[in-house]
Amino acid sequence: MGEPQGSMRILVTGGSGLVGKAIQKVVADGAGLPGEDWVFVSSKDADLTDAAQTRALFEKVRPTHVIHLAAMVGGLFRNIKYNLDFWRNNVHINDNVLHSAFEVGACKVVSCLSTCIFPDKTTYPIDETMIHNGPPHSSNFGYSYAKRMIDVQNRAYFQQYGCTFTAVIPTNVFGPHDNFNIEDGHVLPGLIHKVHLAKSSGSALTVWGTGKPRRQFIYSLDLAQLFIWVLREYNEVEPIILSVGEEDEVSIKEAAEAVVEAMDFHGEVTFDTTKSDGQFKKTASNSKLRTYLPDFRFTPFKQAVKETCAWFTDNYEQARK
Amino acid sequence: MGEPQGSMRILVTGGSGLVGKAIQKVVADGAGLPGEDWVFVSSKDADLTDAAQTRALFEKVRPTHVIHLAAMVGGLFRNIKYNLDFWRNNVHINDNVLHSAFEVGACKVVSCLSTCIFPDKTTYPIDETMIHNGPPHSSNFGYSYAKRMIDVQNRAYFQQYGCTFTAVIPTNVFGPHDNFNIEDGHVLPGLIHKVHLAKSSGSALTVWGTGKPRRQFIYSLDLAQLFIWVLREYNEVEPIILSVGEEDEVSIKEAAEAVVEAMDFHGEVTFDTTKSDGQFKKTASNSKLRTYLPDFRFTPFKQGEPRPHSPPLGGPHTCWPAPASPSCSLPGQR
Numbered sequence: 001m002g003e004p005q006g007s008m009r010i011l012v013t014g015g016s017g018l019v020g021k022a023i024q025k026v027v028a029d030g031a032g033l034p035g036e037d038w039v040f041v042s043s044k045d046a047d048l049t050d051a052a053q054t055r056a057l058f059e060k061v062r063p064t065h066v067i068h069l070a071a072m073v074g075g076l077f078r079n080i081k082y083n084l085d086f087w088r089n090n091v092h093i094n095d096n097v098l099h100s101a102f103e104v105g106a107c108k109v110v111s112c113l114s115t116c117i118f119p120d121k122t123t124y125p126i127d128e129t130m131i132h133n134g135p136p137h138s139s140n141f142g143y144s145y146a147k148r149m150i151d152v153q154n155r156a157y158f159q160q161y162g163c164t165f166t167a168v169i170p171t172n173v174f175g176p177h178d179n180f181n182i183e184d185g186h187v188l189p190g191l192i193h194k195v196h197l198a199k200s201s202g203s204a205l206t207v208w209g210t211g212k213p214r215r216q217f218i219y220s221l222d223l224a225q226l227f228i229w230v231l232r233e234y235n236e237v238e239p240i241i242l243s244v245g246e247e248d249e250v251s252i253k254e255a256a257e258a259v260v261e262a263m264d265f266h267g268e269v270t271f272d273t274t275k276s277d278g279q280f281k282k283t284a285s286n287s288k289l290r291t292y293l294p295d296f297r298f299t300p301f302k303q304a305v306k307e308t309c310a311w312f313t314d315n316y317e318q319a320r321k
Numbered sequence: 322m323g324e325p326q327g328s329m330r331i332l333v334t335g336g337s338g339l340v341g342k343a344i345q346k347v348v349a350d351g352a353g354l355p356g357e358d359w360v361f362v363s364s365k366d367a368d369l370t371d372a373a374q375t376r377a378l379f380e381k382v383r384p385t386h387v388i389h390l391a392a393m394v395g396g397l398f399r400n401i402k403y404n405l406d407f408w409r410n411n412v413h414i415n416d417n418v419l420h421s422a423f424e425v426g427a428c429k430v431v432s433c434l435s436t437c438i439f440p441d442k443t444t445y446p447i448d449e450t451m452i453h454n455g456p457p458h459s460s461n462f463g464y465s466y467a468k469r470m471i472d473v474q475n476r477a478y479f480q481q482y483g484c485t486f487t488a489v490i491p492t493n494v495f496g497p498h499d500n501f502n503i504e505d506g507h508v509l510p511g512l513i514h515k516v517h518l519a520k521s522s523g524s525a526l527t528v529w530g531t532g533k534p535r536r537q538f539i540y541s542l543d544l545a546q547l548f549i550w551v552l553r554e555y556n557e558v559e560p561i562i563l564s565v566g567e568e569d570e571v572s573i574k575e576a577a578e579a580v581v582e583a584m585d586f587h588g589e590v591t592f593d594t595t596k597s598d599g600q601f602k603k604t605a606s607n608s609k610l611r612t613y614l615p616d617f618r619f620t621p622f623k624q625g626e627p628r629p630h631s632p633p634l635g636g637p638h639t640c641w642p643a644p645a646s647p648s649c650s651l652p653g654q655r
Contacts, residue, residue, distance in 0.1 A: 084477035088416065095409065132456045142480075145473045152466045156405035159463075 007035045010231065011061050011106075013048060013097055014069030015040030019112065019170075021177040022220035023067065023227055031228055039063065043070075049089050054096035058104045065231055066101045066109040068094075073143075075184035083142030090146035098153055098165060110231050111167040113151065113239055115282045117144040125246055125285035128169065128239050137279065151239055158237045168230055171243040171284055175220025175304070176311035180321040187252060188217060188305070191259045192312050193321055204268040205260065208275035211253030216243045216284060219304035229293065243286045244298050255305075262306040263313075328356045331552065332382050332427075334369060334418055335390030336361030340433065340491075342498035343541035344388065344548055352549055360384065364391075370410050375417035379425045386552055387422045387430040389415075392468075396505035397460060397599065404463030411467035419474055419486060431552050432488040434472065434560055436603045438465040446567055446606035449490065449560050458600065472560055479558045489551055492564040492605055496541025496625070508573060509538060512580045525589035526581065529596035532574030537564045537605060540625035550614065564607045565619050579623050 014020045020040060027038050039061050046057040048070050072089040079086055094111070101109045118126050119134030131151060136144035150167055157163040174188040182190050191207065198205045226242045234240060250258075253271075260269060289296070299307075312319055335341045341361060348359050360382050367378040369391050393410040400407055415432070422430045439447050440455030452472060457465035471488055478484040495509040503511050512528065519526045547563045555561060571579075574592075581590060610617070 082481055084474070084481040087474060087477045088420070091412070091416070095412070099409070134455065135453045141473065142477050145470065149466065149470065152462065153405070153408060156408045156463050160403055160405040 008065055009037040009039065009061065009063045010065045010067060011058070011063035012038065012040045012067045012069065014042065014071065014112075016042035016044075016177075017069060018173060018175060018178045018220055019223060019227070020069050022175055022224035025176075026221060026224040026228065031225065048093040048096055051092075051096050051100075054100050055103070058100035058106075062104055063101070063106050064108075066097065066106050067227060067231060068097050068101075068109055068111040070097070071112070071147075075181075075186070078184060079140035079143055083140070085142070086140065087142030087146050090143060091149060094146065094150050094153065098150070098157070101165075102157060102161070102163060107164065108231065109154075109163075109165040110227065110234075111150045111154070111165070113147045113167050113169045115169060115171050115241075115243075115284050116140065116279075117147045118282065124281065124283045126283065127285045128241055128288055131169075131239070154237055154239075164235055164237065166230070166234065166237050167239040168227060169239050169241045169243075169284070170223055171216040171218055171241070171282070173218055173220050173223055175308050176315070178220075178308075178320070180312060180319050182321075185321075187215070188255060188259070188308075189312075191256050192263070192309050195259050195263045195265050195309075196312065196316070198267055199263065199265055202267065204270050205256070205265065207252065207256050207269065207271050209252060209271065209277040210273050211256065211271050212251055213277050213279065214249045214251050214281045214283070215255070216246070216249050216282075217255065217301060217304075218243055219299045219301075219308075222298050222304075226289070226293075226296070234292070240288050240292075241284050241286055242289060243284050244301075245286050245290070246283055248298075248301065249281070249283055250301065258302050258305045259309060262302065262309040329386055330358040330360065330382065330384045331386045331388060332379070332384035333359065333361045333388045333390065335363070335392065335433075337363035337365075337498075338390060339494060339496060339499045339541055340544060340548070341390050343496055343545035346497075347542060347545040347549065352546065369414040369417055372413075372417050372421075375421050376424070379421035379427075383425055384422070384427050385429075387418065387427050388548060388552060389418050389422075389430055389432040391418070392433070394464070396502075396507070397597075399505060400461035400464055404461070406463070407461065408463030408467050411464060412470060415467065415471050415474065419471070419478070422486075423478060423482070423484060428485065429552065430475075430484075430486040431548065431555075432471045432475070432486070434468045434488050434490045436490060436492050436562075436564075436605050437461065437600075438468045439603065445602065445604045447562075447604065448606045449562055449609055452490075452560070475558055475560075485556055485558060487551070487555065487558050488560040489548060490560050490562045490564075490605070491544055492537040492539055492562070492603070494539055494541050494544055499541075508536070509576060509580070512577050513584070516580050516584045516586050519588055520584065520586055523588070525591050526577070526586065528573065528577050528590065528592050530573060530592065530598040531594050532577065532592050533572055534598050534600065535570045535572050535602045535604070536576070537567070537570050537603075538576065538622060538625075539564055540620045540622075543619050543625075547610070547614075547617070555613070561609050561613075562605050562607055563610060564605050565622075566607050566611070567604055569619075569622065570602070570604055571622065583623065 046053040048054050117136050120137040154165040157165045178189040179185040180189040180193040182193050345361055367374040369375050438457050441458040475486040478486045499510040500506040501510040501514040503514055516526055
């Protein structure tokens, strides 16, 4: 690959995942600009835990910009068991990507954090200034600290070299191409898969927990649009929360009801209260986003759920589950 | 190198530094036990920022235990400028050492943190539970976070594999073989070097700052004895502060006076209040240490200050608990 044709060559790591696929779709549907050359890579292209492979990838692609989505991720139970692997693999991936980007002269890197990395003991709503104000929840401390250290490393690149390496902090993302595995995946794709199975077998839908915990959900296609805006326009090193507002927080019960409605499920809905609820809430403020983009309109939750359910039903065979 | 002769082969990284040299001396003076094989290495033996070199070193030495002292360190001004290098180099060194130790089956690693990594906004005295309770001071955040992540990685080795990888947290260390560079070094060696120069040139001693900030100083030879005790006897994963008590905190002015007295300096002592004072205090609790070793006696502060060209006056007077026999398996028996 030679020099980028226009002004930007954007390398997207983790390009085959939930968020990567959403960015691909949004770009393919016309969000790309003339002069932008988008390159999506996945683990098939390089093992990012390996410094030499990562460096070779960056020297081949020679990006001017990077959206860094690749990570070792997992559900609650896998995290609890493998904190060392989640810490080391993610630290290696992140250092390899950030430093390779730096060494090939990329002028901007946008990484992806998560609201689950915030301090376990905190006030609400959480905001961008609070990331390091105390230890994260102990269940996934390896993953959480590795993500937090992206922010530390970003600030270090800025302090020592003036680079604009930054990060976004989405709340609960959902959409097509998610991991719909009931054991390992997140709550919304888990509910969608469960309803699908309940419909097929004529059984009840069993929601884990009381249904009372509250979450802010962001549709992957909305997140993709915001990611592209951050890449082009957001020039702070401090991260930015990308989320619907606090007023759009819903309970797990309400989320389950949206899935039931979208998939036209008429069976019984029960709550298995022996299962853990997880964190009661993680309410995040999107004030910073609203200062920049007061008019950005999120896809209404029920519509986004309906589209995701339809995708799952249409793509059941190939879906990750 | 074959299997350790006795029950322990201890690899000490950073063996040529302030603390490494102190451990060497204490071991040479008789603190080692039969069956203990001590191996001190420095940057001449391997570049620990390089995973392959580190792995080769560990495979050659095959330690059962590790005291990990090696780090990229520097004074305030170097830290402020190079936060990225301090972060990356130390993370690489630490990951290479910890993971090589794990892979060759070492049963214990004792790393070295610092009270400067604690949260900038905090209550006093600070203790071992408070390390991650907020961001460190911004001037050296790269170094501080790299050190903090040793504790995170230790806890992860324990959670996933049950390893006893732990750490100590000394307060201000001083002693022979320190970095006495006035620009880059720490306060006490800096004062010693300044008095030495002031005596030679017949000028005044200028202490930077107001002299009011307070510090707990720990003599490197005392720290070395405690490090060896931790290696043998301390089996928690949570770190342990190694320091004199809060009651032995002294002001920079008092520290300067002790140096002046020890070096028989009779010139003028002035305070350059245009220079930064740094943190006013970092008072740390040594309660946890005292719970384990109520009778450990630190070398009195004034006695512990060496003249640059002579050995420390007297020797440390310490009490040892009876050493227990090491109980971990040899490499390969994980």
